[in-house]
Amino acid sequence: MSESSAVGSRAHISLSERLQAITEALAATAVPHDIFKITLSPILEAVEALSGAIFLVDATSNHLEIAATEGHRSEEAILWQAGPTDRYTPVTDALRQRAPLYFERAGVLTDTYPALKAQTDGVTVASMAVLPMFLDDRPLGALVLNFNEARSFAMQEKRFLETLATQCAVALRRRRILDTLERRAEERAVALEAFVDFTETVGTESDVLRVAQHAVHLLGLRFPGCSNGYYILEDNLWKLRVHTDDLYATPDFLDSLRAGVPLDTPISAAALSSKEVVFVDGWDAEREQVEGADMYGTVALYPLIEDGVVRAMYALGLKNQTHWLDRDKAIFRAVGQSLNLALERAAQGQRLAAQSLELEARSNALEGFAQLSRELTTQDNPLLLVRKAQEVVRSLIPNGAAVYSELQDDVWRLRSQDGEVHHSELQQVLDAGISKQASHGLVLPYLTRQPCYEEAQDHDVDALHERVRHIGASASLPLLVDGEVRGIFALLLFERRRWSAADKAVLETVVRNLGIAVERALALQALNRSQHYLKVAADHAPILLFATDAQGVFTLSEGSLLKKLGLEPGQAVGRSATEMFSHESDLRDGHRLQRAFRGEETHDLTRFDSKGMVLETWFVPAKNKAGDVTEVVGISIDATERLRVQQQIERANRDLQRSNTELQAANQELEAFTYSASHDLRTPVRHVMGFAELALVAMVDAPNPKAQQHLEVVKKAALRMTALIDGMLVLSRSGRQNLKTELVDLSALVTQAQADVRQEFLGHPVMWDIAVLPQVQGDRNMLQQVMTNLLSNAVKYSARRAQSEVRVWGEESAAEWTIHVRDNGVGFDAEYAQKLFGIFQRLHHEREFQGTGVGLATVRRIVLKHGGQVFAQSHAHAGATFSFTLPKER
Structure with a gap:
C-alpha cells in the first residue's frame, strides 16, 4: 500500500472509533508507561498535532512533573518544563479554572501569557490545547497538544480530546488505586505477620513488658503515625514504660508521660470506674487534662485487670482521624484482650514460680536437714553444729552472711560466723562484742523468743545504723536449748528480700533442729564427763565398799559416799538398816541379800528420794573352796549424774526421732503432691491436644489459615506442657x-x-x-x-x-x-x-x-x-x- 493510500485509510477512521479503540486499550493496562503511550500516539495522529505532553501533579500538590512527551523537537524542550503549581502558565491556569483551554490563533498564547515568551527564549507554537485531568475532584495533571500552525477546534474534536483526557485520568486513577491496594495489602500482610507473631508471643511469653513491646509494634504497623504505649500503676500515677518511637519527637511530653499521669483525668477515671475500654472521639487535650497531647484526634484507653483490680493501662492515640471506626475499635480491643491475658498469665506464672520456688526450697530444706541430721548424730561440739547449720542456710538463701552470738555478762559475743559482712567496722564490732541493748535484731528475738524478720532494714532503730546501711534484709532467730535461749542465729542479706513462707520454714526448721542437736551434744558432753569420772573412780578407789559376816551384818569401809550418807568408816549396819540402799527394791526384806547368799550375783539402781541421789549397787557372793558362800561383798556408785544425762539423751533422741518422722512425712507429702499434680495435669493437656487436632481436621474442607496457625500455637504449647509434666514425673520418681x-x-x-x-x-x-x-x-x-x-x-x-x-x-x-x-x-x-x-x-x-x-x-x-x-x-x-x-x- 502506498503512503497516500495509508493516509486515506486513516482518514476514514472516525474520532469515535479511535476513542473506542483507545478506551479499550487503556482498560486493558495498568502500567503508567503504557497508559501514556496509548494516550499520546493515537491522539497526535487523530488531530494531526505536532507534539504532546502529559503533566502530573506530585503527591504534595505543589509541583508539576512531566510524565511523558511525544513528537517534541529539541528546541521545544525548554517550552515544557516542570515547575511549581503556583506559576502562571497554561497548564496551571487550566487546573485552576478546572476547564480546558484552546489557543487557536497564532500569538494568542504569548499575548495571554507574556512571561512565557521570555521564559522559553521566544520559542512558541502556533496553537495549543490544554486539557486538565482530575482525580476524585483533586487536580491530577493535564494533557497538552501543540500545533505548528493556527487551527480551529471543531466541537467534535473538543469532545474527543476532553473525553480522551478523562479516560487517561481514569486509567491513571485505576493505577493509583492498584498502587494503594498493593501498598495496603503489603501493609496488611506485614500487620498480619506481626499479629501472628504477637499472638504467639502472648501464648508463650511470660514477661508483660516484652508482650507490650510486640503490641506497640503491631499497632504501629496497623495505624501508621500513631502513638501507643503501656502504662503501669506506680505511686498512684500511670507511668509510661513501653511506647512508640514517635514520642521521641516530643521529649517534654514523653518525660511527662514517664513521670506519670494522674488517675483522676477524665479518661483514666472512666476506665478505672467501668473497667472497660474507653474510646474518645474528638479528643480535646485541655478538656481531658493531659497537657501536651493536643496533636491527637482520637484516643483510646484499655484497662488491664488482674484479680479484679486494674493493674496497668494501654493507650492508643491517632493523629489523622477524629472518630473511631468500628473496625479500629475491634483491633484495639483484640490487642488489649491479648495483653490482659498476658498480664493474667504472667501473674499466674509468678504465683506458680513462687509456689515452685517454695516447693523447691522445701525439698532443698528437707534434703539439707536430712544431711545435717546424719552429720550431727555423733557430734558433741555445739559450735561445730552451729557452723554446719550456717553452711546449710547460706546454700539455700545465698548472698548473705550468717552470724551466731551468745549473751555473756550482758555482752553479745560472736561465737560462729559463715560468710563476710563486707564492712570492716561492723566486723570489728562483732569481734569485740555488742552490748546487750545495742542491737535491735538481737534483743527482740531474745526477749520475745520468736523469730524476727526485717524485709527492708530500718537502720535508724539500730545503734549500729552507720555500720549496717549496706544490709538489705535480715532474719534473727532464738536458739532454744532445754527451753531457754542459748543464743541468736542471724542471717544478714546484702539485698532487699521479701521473706516468703518457704524462707521462714527453712530458717525456723534449721534452727529448731539445731536446738535439738545442741541439746544432744550437751548431753553427750555430760555423758562423756560422767564416763570419765567413773573410769577414774574404778581405776583408783572404790566409791563405797561394804561386806557382811555370816549373819549378814554389814561393815562399811572407806569411800566418797560416807559423808553423803552420814556414816563413819568401820561402822556396822544391821540387817534392818539395809533399807538405806533402796526404798523400792526387794532388798528391804532381805531378798537380794538372801539371793546373794545363795550364790546369785545381783544388781540394782536404788534411788534415795530424801537425798536426791541414785546408787548403782552390786552384791557379789564370796565363796570358799568348797563353794559355800561365806560373805557378800558389795559396791555402790553415785549414778545420779549419769542417770540425768541418760534421761536427757533419751529425751533428745525422742525429739530427734519425732523431728525426723515429721521431715520424712513432709518429704513424702511433697513427693506425693508432685506425682499427683503431674498425673492430674495430663488429662486436660490431652484434651487440649485432642480438640486442637479435631479442629485442624475439620478445617481441611474449609481452610482458615489464621485459625489453623493459632491452633498450631495451641498444639506447641500443649506439647511443651506435656514435656514439663514428664519432667516433673521423672523428678518425682527420682525422689521416691x-x-x-x-x-x-x-x-x-x-x-x-x-x-x-x-x-x-x-x-x-x-x-x-x-x-x-x-x-x-x-x-x-x-x-x-x-x-x-x-x-x-x-x-x-x-x-x-x-x-x-x-x-x-x-x-x-x-x-x-x-x-x-x-x-x-x-x-x-x-x-x-x-x-x-x-x-x-x-x-x-x-x-x-x-x-x-x-x-x-x-x-x-x-x-x-x-x-x-x-x-x-x-x-x-x-x-x-x-x-x-x-x-x-x-
Whole structure:
C-alpha cells in the first residue's frame, strides 16, 4: 500500500472509533508507561498535532512533573518544563479554572501569557490545547497538544480530546488505586505477620513488658503515625514504660508521660470506674487534662485487670482521624484482650514460680536437714553444729552472711560466723562484742523468743545504723536449748528480700533442729564427763565398799559416799538398816541379800528420794573352796549424774526421732503432691491436644489459615506442657525411688549416653574426649540418667558451634570421686550458678534452647541421694563445666 493510500485509510477512521479503540486499550493496562503511550500516539495522529505532553501533579500538590512527551523537537524542550503549581502558565491556569483551554490563533498564547515568551527564549507554537485531568475532584495533571500552525477546534474534536483526557485520568486513577491496594495489602500482610507473631508471643511469653513491646509494634504497623504505649500503676500515677518511637519527637511530653499521669483525668477515671475500654472521639487535650497531647484526634484507653483490680493501662492515640471506626475499635480491643491475658498469665506464672520456688526450697530444706541430721548424730561440739547449720542456710538463701552470738555478762559475743559482712567496722564490732541493748535484731528475738524478720532494714532503730546501711534484709532467730535461749542465729542479706513462707520454714526448721542437736551434744558432753569420772573412780578407789559376816551384818569401809550418807568408816549396819540402799527394791526384806547368799550375783539402781541421789549397787557372793558362800561383798556408785544425762539423751533422741518422722512425712507429702499434680495435669493437656487436632481436621474442607496457625500455637504449647509434666514425673520418681546399690562402671554409662545423644542431635558433629572413668557404688539406672542429662546438655548448649567439643574425666580424692563434663557452648553467668540445679530454672530463653528446666534438678536429686554434691563453673560465651561427686564408701 502506498503512503497516500495509508493516509486515506486513516482518514476514514472516525474520532469515535479511535476513542473506542483507545478506551479499550487503556482498560486493558495498568502500567503508567503504557497508559501514556496509548494516550499520546493515537491522539497526535487523530488531530494531526505536532507534539504532546502529559503533566502530573506530585503527591504534595505543589509541583508539576512531566510524565511523558511525544513528537517534541529539541528546541521545544525548554517550552515544557516542570515547575511549581503556583506559576502562571497554561497548564496551571487550566487546573485552576478546572476547564480546558484552546489557543487557536497564532500569538494568542504569548499575548495571554507574556512571561512565557521570555521564559522559553521566544520559542512558541502556533496553537495549543490544554486539557486538565482530575482525580476524585483533586487536580491530577493535564494533557497538552501543540500545533505548528493556527487551527480551529471543531466541537467534535473538543469532545474527543476532553473525553480522551478523562479516560487517561481514569486509567491513571485505576493505577493509583492498584498502587494503594498493593501498598495496603503489603501493609496488611506485614500487620498480619506481626499479629501472628504477637499472638504467639502472648501464648508463650511470660514477661508483660516484652508482650507490650510486640503490641506497640503491631499497632504501629496497623495505624501508621500513631502513638501507643503501656502504662503501669506506680505511686498512684500511670507511668509510661513501653511506647512508640514517635514520642521521641516530643521529649517534654514523653518525660511527662514517664513521670506519670494522674488517675483522676477524665479518661483514666472512666476506665478505672467501668473497667472497660474507653474510646474518645474528638479528643480535646485541655478538656481531658493531659497537657501536651493536643496533636491527637482520637484516643483510646484499655484497662488491664488482674484479680479484679486494674493493674496497668494501654493507650492508643491517632493523629489523622477524629472518630473511631468500628473496625479500629475491634483491633484495639483484640490487642488489649491479648495483653490482659498476658498480664493474667504472667501473674499466674509468678504465683506458680513462687509456689515452685517454695516447693523447691522445701525439698532443698528437707534434703539439707536430712544431711545435717546424719552429720550431727555423733557430734558433741555445739559450735561445730552451729557452723554446719550456717553452711546449710547460706546454700539455700545465698548472698548473705550468717552470724551466731551468745549473751555473756550482758555482752553479745560472736561465737560462729559463715560468710563476710563486707564492712570492716561492723566486723570489728562483732569481734569485740555488742552490748546487750545495742542491737535491735538481737534483743527482740531474745526477749520475745520468736523469730524476727526485717524485709527492708530500718537502720535508724539500730545503734549500729552507720555500720549496717549496706544490709538489705535480715532474719534473727532464738536458739532454744532445754527451753531457754542459748543464743541468736542471724542471717544478714546484702539485698532487699521479701521473706516468703518457704524462707521462714527453712530458717525456723534449721534452727529448731539445731536446738535439738545442741541439746544432744550437751548431753553427750555430760555423758562423756560422767564416763570419765567413773573410769577414774574404778581405776583408783572404790566409791563405797561394804561386806557382811555370816549373819549378814554389814561393815562399811572407806569411800566418797560416807559423808553423803552420814556414816563413819568401820561402822556396822544391821540387817534392818539395809533399807538405806533402796526404798523400792526387794532388798528391804532381805531378798537380794538372801539371793546373794545363795550364790546369785545381783544388781540394782536404788534411788534415795530424801537425798536426791541414785546408787548403782552390786552384791557379789564370796565363796570358799568348797563353794559355800561365806560373805557378800558389795559396791555402790553415785549414778545420779549419769542417770540425768541418760534421761536427757533419751529425751533428745525422742525429739530427734519425732523431728525426723515429721521431715520424712513432709518429704513424702511433697513427693506425693508432685506425682499427683503431674498425673492430674495430663488429662486436660490431652484434651487440649485432642480438640486442637479435631479442629485442624475439620478445617481441611474449609481452610482458615489464621485459625489453623493459632491452633498450631495451641498444639506447641500443649506439647511443651506435656514435656514439663514428664519432667516433673521423672523428678518425682527420682525422689521416691529406692537406691539399688551395686558396682557401676561409669565408662559404660557414658558410652550409652553418647549413643542416646547422637540420636537426639542427628547430623551435628561432636568431638568426644572421654577419659577412663572409675567403678563406683550406686544405682545403675539413676546414674545413667545423670550421665545422659549432662552429655545432652553439653551438646545442646554447644550446638550453635560448627562442632561441639565435649570432654568427660574423673578426679580421685581420699573419700570420693569427682566427675566432670565440659563443653564449648554458650556457657552462663557465674552469678546465677546456684539457680541452674533448681526445678524449672533456665538461664536462656526457650526460643534459643529447647528444654523444661527439670534435667539438672533431677541430676542434683539423684547425686544427693547417693551422698554426693553437684556444682557448675562457667563464664558467659566460654563453655561450661558441670561436676558431681560420689563417695567411695556409702
